[in-house]
Amino acid sequence: MSIPGVSGKYGVMNSQPATTPQGQGPSGKLVALIVALALCVVGLAVVLVIVLMSRKPMTGLEERLPGMDRLTSAGGSAEDLSAISKGKLIKGDGALSTLPGFWPRFRGPNGDNIATDAVAIATQWNDKMPAKLWSVDLGEGYAGAAVRDGRVYILDYDQAKLADALRCLSLADGKEFWRFAYPVKTKRNHGMSRTVPTVTDKYVISLGPKCHVICLKADTGEFVWGIDLVKDFNAEIPQWYAGQCPLVDGDRVILAPGGDALMIAVDIATGKVLWRTPNPRDWKMTHSSIVPMEFGGKKMFVYCGSGGVAGYSADEGALLWETPDWVISIATVPSPIAVGDGKIFLSGGYNAGCMMLQLKEAGGKFAVEKIFRLDAKEFGATQQTPVLYQGNIYGIRPDGQLACLSLAGKILWTSGSAAKFGLGPLLIADGKILAMNDDGLLTLAEATPAKYNFVTKARVLNGHDSWAPMALAGGRLLARDLTQLVCLDITGAKP
Numbered sequence: 001m002s003i004p005g006v007s008g009k010y011g012v013m014n015s016q017p018a019t020t021p022q023g024q025g026p027s028g029k030l031v032a033l034i035v036a037l038a039l040c041v042v043g044l045a046v047v048l049v050i051v052l053m054s055r056k057p058m059t060g061l062e063e064r065l066p067g068m069d070r071l072t073s074a075g076g077s078a079e080d081l082s083a084i085s086k087g088k089l090i091k092g093d094g095a096l097s098t099l100p101g102f103w104p105r106f107r108g109p110n111g112d113n114i115a116t117d118a119v120a121i122a123t124q125w126n127d128k129m130p131a132k133l134w135s136v137d138l139g140e141g142y143a144g145a146a147v148r149d150g151r152v153y154i155l156d157y158d159q160a161k162l163a164d165a166l167r168c169l170s171l172a173d174g175k176e177f178w179r180f181a182y183p184v185k186t187k188r189n190h191g192m193s194r195t196v197p198t199v200t201d202k203y204v205i206s207l208g209p210k211c212h213v214i215c216l217k218a219d220t221g222e223f224v225w226g227i228d229l230v231k232d233f234n235a236e237i238p239q240w241y242a243g244q245c246p247l248v249d250g251d252r253v254i255l256a257p258g259g260d261a262l263m264i265a266v267d268i269a270t271g272k273v274l275w276r277t278p279n280p281r282d283w284k285m286t287h288s289s290i291v292p293m294e295f296g297g298k299k300m301f302v303y304c305g306s307g308g309v310a311g312y313s314a315d316e317g318a319l320l321w322e323t324p325d326w327v328i329s330i331a332t333v334p335s336p337i338a339v340g341d342g343k344i345f346l347s348g349g350y351n352a353g354c355m356m357l358q359l360k361e362a363g364g365k366f367a368v369e370k371i372f373r374l375d376a377k378e379f380g381a382t383q384q385t386p387v388l389y390q391g392n393i394y395g396i397r398p399d400g401q402l403a404c405l406s407l408a409g410k411i412l413w414t415s416g417s418a419a420k421f422g423l424g425p426l427l428i429a430d431g432k433i434l435a436m437n438d439d440g441l442l443t444l445a446e447a448t449p450a451k452y453n454f455v456t457k458a459r460v461l462n463g464h465d466s467w468a469p470m471a472l473a474g475g476r477l478l479a480r481d482l483t484q485l486v487c488l489d490i491t492g493a494k495p
Helices: 026-054 229-233
Strands: 088-091 131-137 146-148 151-158 163-170 176-183 203-207 212-217 223-228 247-249 252-255 263-267 273-277 291-295 298-305 308-313 319-323 337-340 343-348 353-362 365-374 387-389 392-396 402-406 411-414 426-429 432-436 441-446 454-459 471-473 476-480 484-489
Touching: 146 471, 151 176, 151 203, 163 203, 163 212, 176 212, 212 252, 223 229, 247 291, 291 337, 319 365, 387 426, 392 426
Parallel strands: none
Antiparallel strands: 088 176, 131 484, 146 151, 151 163, 163 176, 203 212, 212 223, 247 252, 252 263, 263 273, 291 298, 298 308, 308 319, 337 343, 343 353, 353 365, 387 392, 392 402, 402 411, 426 432, 432 441, 441 454, 471 476, 476 484
């Protein structure tokens, strides 16, 4: 193929000889060359102007928050973690509160859902009791509150702005001190938010619906560090979003991503990953939370993953024992209960029932045996982890009844078909069970193995899906339905 006017290394590519226009000598050639170059420069300038004028102006420039260089210690960067890196701290007008009360994490001060406050609960309720002290509107979800130093912490979802928002409210009146929000598109799937933050004297840590972990200063909300478990560890977001609540063990945050690391320990002050547990069987993250326990002179973390239940050394995350005998096909939600003497109680929904395990130790090696297993008709728990109290287990069975189970696996009593609680939460305080049903009806009953002893009840929420874990701090009960958080006085101190 020939291209007119081009000659090259590999032969003549134009059959016509080159000619020089008449009257154009060497100086004329130079002038023509200069003119041609000038025209080229002008043409390029015009093209550049057109391109610049057609571009959209830059948007979305954000002020860099302190600590954003510590977004992850697993190799990511602000650009990789687009959600957390776009986080904003928004200040409110909340006033400091000196109210007592301590419920700093999922299932309370000791992780057992038993209140430690020496507060007497009023036993005569009516349409004005328990008194509603304040309420706050929330995005759809089931995330519960944590309380410390007069502050209430709750992980919300801002449906208008499509953002997770860790909010800090005053225990006194519900007014907001601050919120830290980062953009995450989360579709409605039985609500969005699920988890309870964990708060220490310095930090508050939350795990969002799509597995974004953030650590903030508890008093000011200032960003400290963040990790995206999906990007950094190839975690798989559970079917109904993340339900695992962060565990703080001393100066470490313990998380179970699944994916590339079944469990990790993170330095609470820096976000540095201290150790990670291999995941050769590819266990996935579940809705269950990690529980610490000690046995045989060894501290361990117990976790119900997608492939079973296992215990890992608290020192370096090494696997100590595991069993595939506890697998729930649809969703593993309740957390394990460390009963004592190496016993671990497991419960679940979707026909899982319940099971009691026994650890055994010899020569530094651990084994696990099954003591008993009951089917779902006898005892189980679809959503709420049961409560171990004074040698017996209290929980809401899959049929909605409140039940008491002995540690030998014997049903001691049930509340009966006339007193059902659906998927609602429960806790124990002042020797009494506080149990909520799906529609905001709160029931008070005696926490005794003798029989189901109903005390009183009152409607405290007007919405539906009142499934969030409750918190009790200084006689103030924090409960929520799908879209509203309320603070109730259950002592009768308020009119």
